[in-house]
Amino acid sequence: MTTATRQGTAFDRVIEALERDGRTVKRNGPGQAQAQCPAHDDNNPSLSITDRDDRALVYCHAGCDTDRVLDALNLDPRDLFDKPKGLGHVSGLLSHAIYNYPDGRIAGRSADKKFRQSGNTKGRSLYFGQTSTGKPLGPESLDGHERVYFVEGEEDVKTVRFRGEAAVCNAQGAGKSHLADLTPLSGKKVIVVADKDEPGRKHAAQVVEHLGGIAATTSVVEALEGKDVTDHVAAGHSLDELRDASGVLGGMHPEADEGGIPDSTGLTDACRYLDVALLLDGGLPEPPTPTVCKRSDGVGLFYLGHYNVVVGDPESGKTLLTDFATVEQLGEGGRVLRLDLDHNGPQSTISRLIDFGANEDALRDSTRFRYVEPEDRNQLAAIVEDAKDWQPTLVVLDSIGELLPLHGAGSNDSDEFTAVHRLVIKPLAAAGACVVGIDHLSKGLDSRKFGPTGTVAKRRVISGSCIRVTVDAAFTPDKGGSAFLAINKDRHGGLRRASPSGDKEPSAGKFVILGGQHFITAPMSDEKNPGEHAPPADVAAITALDPPPASAKEARERLKWRDERARQAFKDWKKGTTR
Ligand SMILES: [Zn+2]
Structure with a gap:
């Protein structure tokens, strides 16, 4: 990296603007900083700023649009580039990025994402990246790389190369891979990164198809946060954290179609064992941390991009806890979808959210808040499909028990729950949402100890956390109340690490409504789960x-x-x- 020798970089420009705006900025090392987001009321440093050699990458983890962040700082999209006045014109377009292909094609991109082509526009070469002086890289740039990332655009190629891996894209973006010469990918393990929109997924499926018989293997991944690999890196994630997205292509597994077990030479390849050396080379990814429904110490109860559950008796405060999370997410600039399957009714929910201090403008804004009481599976399927584009940050399913009847299934069948999970819960989490399902405790003592009602499948599919809620002081509309929170399950351990140890279900704190205030206290380091101890x-x-x-x-x-x-x-x- 050349941060030290470059003058007047976009990275410095953004940092200066944030400091001028009075935001707290924390530098995490060269070319990497974390700051309070200027576009939303930010208690945490939610904004990641990364120096990518020729430009700055900016990403708000609460979901603020980059244009809004720049607006709040009185900056222009051009200011994200080291050379805001542009590099030159391509077919008349003032371009802030110019991409040189090895066969003479030139692509220009303006700061506001307009594209023009010139030079050898009939060429079939892939784009491999370029040197800092603009000299195009060619197929030889893949030498020594067993795996190659296939991304949607030239900016993404530069981002992946910036992280030390090989990458390519075809010219002119989505839907044009059939025009490209893919032979440089012969024998490579190609990781196709699908952009998280409909054209992006379609494109990824086409690329996989066209790579059949050329690449050694193909797999499809997508960004953990944001739309593409550049967002993903801007959000501070490593390339190894790109998550499997073969599911979103409609269960398309080109490798599985070949049938039969190959002869012994191809057998190890067919088994697809994890390449541990390769994993260690790339650095082990940090386990995810819970960031939604935060306690007073800033530790969340639930995980983004995962399925979480709140379990407890009726009236124990489960729905109130998700109301708290809803208001928190709206306050941080997030988008919330409330699926009211229990038919609690919109009036009671909305008035509670307002009591909890929700911003009324956010509730009125249908791009920020959506409430629905799905009547049948078709409506629910449409909502799930819509969420893939809308990408809510929080989805509350109230309650899980009503999901199965809506699909005409019994409430205790393992296979049926797994199917409903695949149709509804998994795609919502895959779209990046923190999905929180509310589950009512069943009557029998065994299942009460076990956790969520019903089947093993129901518990197995929890990919985030499961929080057990037990009444401490009963909740009343005028006086408030409180509830003990305990960790029934924590798949990634992020919440357990920040909570006392020793109990089977450690205390995760206490949810309190008192005198118009709503908060979650963090547990003391030696706090016991009262459910596991006598007074x-x-x-x-x-x-x-x-x-x-x-x-x-x-x-x-x-x-x-x-x-x-x-x-x-x-x-x-x-x-x-x-x-
Ligand atoms: Zn923000």
Whole structure:
């Protein structure tokens, strides 16, 4: 990187503008900074700024459009380029990026994403990137690279090369891969990065098809955040964090179609074992951290891009907790979809959100907030399809129990739940949303201990966290209330690491509504899950028994307690005496 020698870079320009605007800016190293976003009310530093050699990449994790961020800083899209006055004209278009192809094609791109072609426009060469002086790279740039990223545009090629990997794209963007000479990809492991829109996915499917018989293997991935690999890198993610997107192409697996087991020479390839050396070369990706529904210490309960669950008895505050998350996301510039399958009704939901301090303009804005009571599976399918483009940051499913009946399925069948998960929940999470499903506890004690009602499948598909909510002080409209939060499941461990250890279901804090305030307290480092421990007074009552009881049954009889209470208190007392 040449940050030190370049003068007046776009990166410096953006940092200066942020500081001038009074935003907190934290430099994470050369060419990488984190700042408060100027386009939304930002308590966290949600804005990532990355120096990509010839331009700055800007990304708001709360979902603000880059144009809005620039607007708030009185900057222009041109200011994201080191040379804001442009590099020159291509077919009359003032271009801030000029891409030189090895066969003489020249593509120009203006700051506001207009494209023009000149030079050898009949050429069939791929774009491989170029040197800092503009000299085009050719097929030899793939030498020594076993894997090659196939992306949608020239900017994305430059982004991937900036991260030290080989990349190509065909000329003129989506839908034109049939015009390109793909033979330089012969024998390569090609990772196709699909842009997260309809043309992007279609393009990726076509590229995979055209690479059949040329590439050694193909796989399809997509950005974890944002629309394309440049957004993904701008958001601070490594290339290894691009996530599998073969599912969004409609289950298209070109490699699986060949049929039969190949002979022994091709067998290891066919097994597709993980290349651990390659993974380590690329650096192990950081596990995801929970960022949605934040406690007072800034740690979230739920994960973006994953399916999370809130489980608890009726009236325990599950829906209120998702209301809290809704208001938080709207406040951070996010987009929220509320799927009211229980038919709680819009009036009660909306008025609660306003009570919780939701911005009314955000609620009125249908690009920010959508509420729906789906009546049948077709309507739900349309909503899921629409969400792929709209890309909500938070989806609340209230409740999971109603999803199966809507699909005409029984509530306890494993296969049926897996199918509904694939149709509804998975695509929503794959679109980048933090999906939070509300699940009511069932009656039987075994399933209460186990967590969400019903099947093993229901729990297995939770790819984020499952939070158990238990009433502390019952919620009333005028006085508020509070609820204990416990970690029933945490797939990535990000929440567990920030919570006390020792309990089977560690405390994740307390959700409190008090005097018009709504917040989640973080647990003390030695806090116990009250659901797993007897109150100190109960333990004291057992300690006071003389002679000491020999069993929980004896304690129950002498103190005339309920079975469960005596068992828990006896257990805790016993633990205390043997320590
Ligand atoms: Zn923002």
